[in-house]
Amino acid sequence: MKLxxxxxxxxxxxxxxxxxxxxxxRPALLFSGGKDSITLVHLALKAFRPGKFPFPLVHIDTxxxxxxxxxxxxDLAERIGEKLIVRYVEDTxxxxxxxxxxxxxxxxxxxxxxxxxxxIEEFEFDACIGGARRDEEKARAKERVFSVRDEFGSWDPKxxxxxxxxxxxxxxxxxxxxxxxxxxNWTELDVWNYIRREKIALPSIYFAHERELLIRDGKLxxxxxxxxxxEPDDQLVTRRVRFRTVGDISxxxxxxxxxxxLDAVIDEIQATRIxxxxxxxxxxxxxxxxxxxxxKGGYF
Amino acid sequence: MSERANDRAAGxxxxxxxxxxxxxxxxxxxxxxxLRFITAGSVDDGKSTLIxxxxxxxxxxxxxxxxxxxxxxxxxxxxxxxxALLTDGLRSEREQGITxxxxxxxxxxxxxxxxxxDAPGHIQYTRNMVTGASxxxxxxxxxxxxxxxxxxxxxxxxxxSLLGIPHIVVAVNKMDLVDYxxxxxxxxxxxxxxxxxKLNAHQVTYIPMSALNGDxxxxxxxxxxxxxxxxxxxxxxxxGIDDDxxxxxxxxxxxxxxxxxxxxxxxxxxxxxxxxxxxxxSGLFRKGDAITxxxxxxxxxxxxxxxxxxxxxxxxxxxxxxxxxxxxxDISRGDLIVRSNSQPVSTQTVDxxxxxxxxxxxxxxxxxxxxxxxxxxxxSVREITYQLNVNTYEETEDVESLKLNDLAKVVLRTxxxxxxxxYQKNRATGGAILIDxxxxxxxxxxxxxxxxx
Numbered sequence: 001m002k003l004x005x006x007x008x009x010x011x012x013x014x015x016x017x018x019x020x021x022x023x024x025x026r027p028a029l030l031f032s033g034g035k036d037s038i039t040l041v042h043l044a045l046k047a048f049r050p051g052k053f054p055f056p057l058v059h060i061d062t063x064x065x066x067x068x069x070x071x072x073x074x075d076l077a078e079r080i081g082e083k084l085i086v087r088y089v090e091d092t093x094x095x096x097x098x099x100x101x102x103x104x105x106x107x108x109x110x111x112x113x114x115x116x117x118x119x120i121e122e123f124e125f126d127a128c129i130g131g132a133r134r135d136e137e138k139a140r141a142k143e144r145v146f147s148v149r150d151e152f153g154s155w156d157p158k159x160x161x162x163x164x165x166x167x168x169x170x171x172x173x174x175x176x177x178x179x180x181x182x183x184x185n186w187t188e189l190d191v192w193n194y195i196r197r198e199k200i201a202l203p204s205i206y207f208a209h210e211r212e213l214l215i216r217d218g219k220l221x222x223x224x225x226x227x228x229x230x231e232p233d234d235q236l237v238t239r240r241v242r243f244r245t246v247g248d249i250s251x252x253x254x255x256x257x258x259x260x261x262l263d264a265v266i267d268e269i270q271a272t273r274i275x276x277x278x279x280x281x282x283x284x285x286x287x288x289x290x291x292x293x294x295x296k297g298g299y300f
Numbered sequence: 301m302s303e304r305a306n307d308r309a310a311g312x313x314x315x316x317x318x319x320x321x322x323x324x325x326x327x328x329x330x331x332x333x334x335l336r337f338i339t340a341g342s343v344d345d346g347k348s349t350l351i352x353x354x355x356x357x358x359x360x361x362x363x364x365x366x367x368x369x370x371x372x373x374x375x376x377x378x379x380x381x382x383x384a385l386l387t388d389g390l391r392s393e394r395e396q397g398i399t400x401x402x403x404x405x406x407x408x409x410x411x412x413x414x415x416x417x418d419a420p421g422h423i424q425y426t427r428n429m430v431t432g433a434s435x436x437x438x439x440x441x442x443x444x445x446x447x448x449x450x451x452x453x454x455x456x457x458x459x460x461s462l463l464g465i466p467h468i469v470v471a472v473n474k475m476d477l478v479d480y481x482x483x484x485x486x487x488x489x490x491x492x493x494x495x496x497x498k499l500n501a502h503q504v505t506y507i508p509m510s511a512l513n514g515d516x517x518x519x520x521x522x523x524x525x526x527x528x529x530x531x532x533x534x535x536x537x538x539x540g541i542d543d544d545x546x547x548x549x550x551x552x553x554x555x556x557x558x559x560x561x562x563x564x565x566x567x568x569x570x571x572x573x574x575x576x577x578x579x580x581x582s583g584l585f586r587k588g589d590a591i592t593x594x595x596x597x598x599x600x601x602x603x604x605x606x607x608x609x610x611x612x613x614x615x616x617x618x619x620x621x622x623x624x625x626x627x628x629x630d631i632s633r634g635d636l637i638v639r640s641n642s643q644p645v646s647t648q649t650v651d652x653x654x655x656x657x658x659x660x661x662x663x664x665x666x667x668x669x670x671x672x673x674x675x676x677x678x679x680s681v682r683e684i685t686y687q688l689n690v691n692t693y694e695e696t697e698d699v700e701s702l703k704l705n706d707l708a709k710v711v712l713r714t715x716x717x718x719x720x721x722x723y724q725k726n727r728a729t730g731g732a733i734l735i736d737x738x739x740x741x742x743x744x745x746x747x748x749x750x751x752x753x
C-alpha cells in the first residue's frame with residue numbers, strides 16, 4: 001500500500017476538518033459555489049459521513065453571482081441534505097447604509113467582508129472553514145492553516161501563532177474567530193486533478209460554452225445579469241469561453257477556451273503561462289499588497 | 301547582492317522568460333509522492349536566489365508572476381529585478397529585505413511534487429524556523445563558500461537535528477566567488493562532517509553550487525567537472541522518503557491513532573453506529589488487531605476500518621480513517637488508540653527539549669496547557685535541566701528562566717498522564733505544544749524525550 005500526493009493532501013484536509021469539529025462549538029463552512037469550496041464539501045463528506053456535517057454551509061451572496069453557480073449551490077445543498085445559510089451583501093448595504101463602490105470597474109467584492117462579519121456575529125461562529133490556497137497569492141503563502149482573527153476579523157501577519165507538526169491550536173477568546181484553510185497546501189492543479197479523480201461535479205461555467213462578453217482592459221467580462229454596464233468604448237463579443245475561477249461577475253474574467261471536458265481543462269491549465277488569479281481576478285491587481293491589506297481588513 | 305550579481309540575476313530572469321515553457325502533459329497521470337523541504341536563511345545567504353533558480357529552471361514561475369516582480373522592482377531606487385520579491389510576501393519583509401515568517405511554495409517535476417518551506421534564518425526568528433522545520437523530511441542548509449561553516453550553519457543544523465529532519469543537504473553556494481575551487485568545497489565538507497558527528501544528522505549530502513549562475517541547482521555545472529554527485533534537483537527528486545508500511549518495523553513505526561471526533565449519526569437505520577474518526581499518525585492497523593485505548597488502558601479489537609464509508613482490511617499512516625471496535629469502550633476526543641503489542645510511553649512526568657516561542661518568560665512553576673496528538677492537559681514546569689546554546693551547542697545549567705527563541709531541556713509534570721513515543725524515534729507522535737492559558741497562544745514546541753527519572 002502506498003499513498004500518492006493526492007491521498008496525502010486529502011488526508012491532511014480531512015484531518016484539519018475533523019480538528020475543527022473537535023475543537024469548536026459553532027463552526028461554519030464558507031461556501032462560494034466555486035471549485036475550491038465544492039472540493040471542501042466533498043472532503044467534508046469524506047470526513048463526517050455517515051454522520052451529518054458538524055457545521056452549516058454559509059454563502060455570502062454579493063448579488064453579483066453567476067446564476068449557474070447559485071443553482072449549483074442550491075442543488076448541492078439539497079442533494080447532500082445539509083443546511084445552507086445565505087446572507088446578502090445587498091441587505092448589509094441597505095441596513096448599514098454602506099456606500100457602494102461606483103465607477104467603471106466597481107465591485108462588491110470588498111463589501112462581502114461586512115456581511116461576513118455580521119454573519120459571524122449573528123450565528124456566533126467561532127471557526128469558518130474556507131477554500132483559500134497558499135499557491136494563490138503571496139500573502140496567502142504566509143498564512144497558517146488555523147488563522148486566528150480578532151473581533152474585527154483582522155489578520156495580523158506579525159502575530160501568527162506558531163503551528164507545528166499536525167497540532168492545531170484553536171483556543172480563542174470570546175469574540176475572536178479562526179479561519180481554517182484545509183486545502184492550504186493544494187495547488188490549482190491538485191484541485192483539478194482531485195476533482196477528476198473523485199468525479200466531483202462542477203457548475204457548467206467551468207467548461208467551454210458560448211456567451212456574450214465585453215472586452216475591457218484586455219479581459220473578457222461576462223455581460224450576464226447586467227452586473228457590468230457596457231460603456232460606449234466597450235466592445236461586445238460572443239466567444240467560446242470558460243471560467244478558471246468563479247467569483248463575482250464584476251471581478252471574474254473568462255478565458256477563451258474549447259475545453260469542454262475535465263481532461264481538456266486540465267491540459268489547458270498545465271500548459272498555461274499565467275497564474276490563476278493573474279488571469280482572472282481584477283481585485284488582486286491593484287497593488288503589490290492588495291491581498292495582504294484585504295486580509296488585514298477581515299477578508300476571507 | 302552586488303550590482304554585478306544583480307545584473308546577472310536580471311539576465312537570468314529574462315533568459316528564462318524567453319525559453320519556451322515545456323511541461324509534461326502526463327504529470328497528473330503518474331502516481332507521485334510529495335517531499336516537504338526547508339530552506340532557511342536570508343537574502344544575503346542567497347536563499348531567495350536559490351529558490352528562484354529552482355522555480356525558474358524547473359519552469360514553475362508563470363509569466364504574470366514574473367511581470368509582477370518586474371513591476372515591483374521598478375518602484376525601487378536601483379530598478380534592478382529583485383529576486384527576493386518572489387519569496388518575501390509581506391510588506392514589512394519587502395521593506396526590510398528579510399524573511400520574517402515561513403512561506404510555503406509549490407512546484408513539481410515529472411518525478412515528484414515539492415513543498416518548499418521558506419523560513420527565516422536570523423536568530424530572532426528561530427521560532428519561525430522551528431515551525432517550518434516541524435513537517436519537513438529534508439533541510440537545505442546554505443553555506444556561503446567564502447565563509448565556510450559559520451554560526452548560522454551551526455544554528456540551522458542544530459534546529460534540523462532537534463526537529464528530527466532525516467535528510468540534510470549542505471548547499472555550498474556562491475562557488476563562483478571562490479573560482480569553483482574543489483579545495484574550498486572539500487574543506488567545507490570535512491569541517492561540516494565534524495559538526496554532523498555532534499548532531500543526530502542521519503544522512504548528509506554535499507553539493508557545490510552557484511545559485512546565481514545556475515550551477516548544480518537544476519542543471520549540471522560545466523565549471524565544476526570535479527564534482528560527480530547529483531544536482532540539487534536530482535537529489536530532491538530521488539532522495540528516499542518512502543514512508544509506506546512495507547519494511548516498517550513495529551518498533552520504528554508503532555501503530556498510533558489519536559481520536560479526533562466520534563461519528564454517531566443516531567438515525568433509525570444507523571442507530572448503533574459509533575465510529576472513531578482520526579488520522580493514523582504512525583504505522584499500520586489491520587482489521588482484527590488487538591488495541592489498547594490510552595490513557596484508560598481499556599482493550600478491544602478492531603472490527604472495521606472505514607474511509608469514506610468504504611471498508612478496508614488495513615490502513616497505514618497518514619490515512620484519515622474511521623475505526624470501529626468490537627466492544628463498547630468509553631472513548632472520546634483526546635484518547636490514543638494503539639496496537640496492544642506496541643505500547644508508547646505513558647507518564648505524568650516528562651523530559652522534553654523545548655523551543656520557547658513567547659515574549660513572556662518561561663519559568664519553573666509556571667503552568668501551561670500541553671497538547672500532544674488530540675489530547676490536552678494542564679502541566680507545570682518542574683525544572684529547566686539545561687539551556688542549549690543554539691550556536692555553540694554548549695549546555696548551561698542553573699538557568700532560572702527562558703526567553704523568546706531559547707532552547708532548553710526541561711521537565712514537566714502533567715495533570716493527566718500523556719502517551720507518546722520519544723520524538724527522536726517517532727516524530728509523528730513525539731511532538732507537543734505548550735499553550736498559554738490566558739492568551740491562548742502557542743508558546744512552546746516540545747520534542748518529548750521520555751519519562752523523567
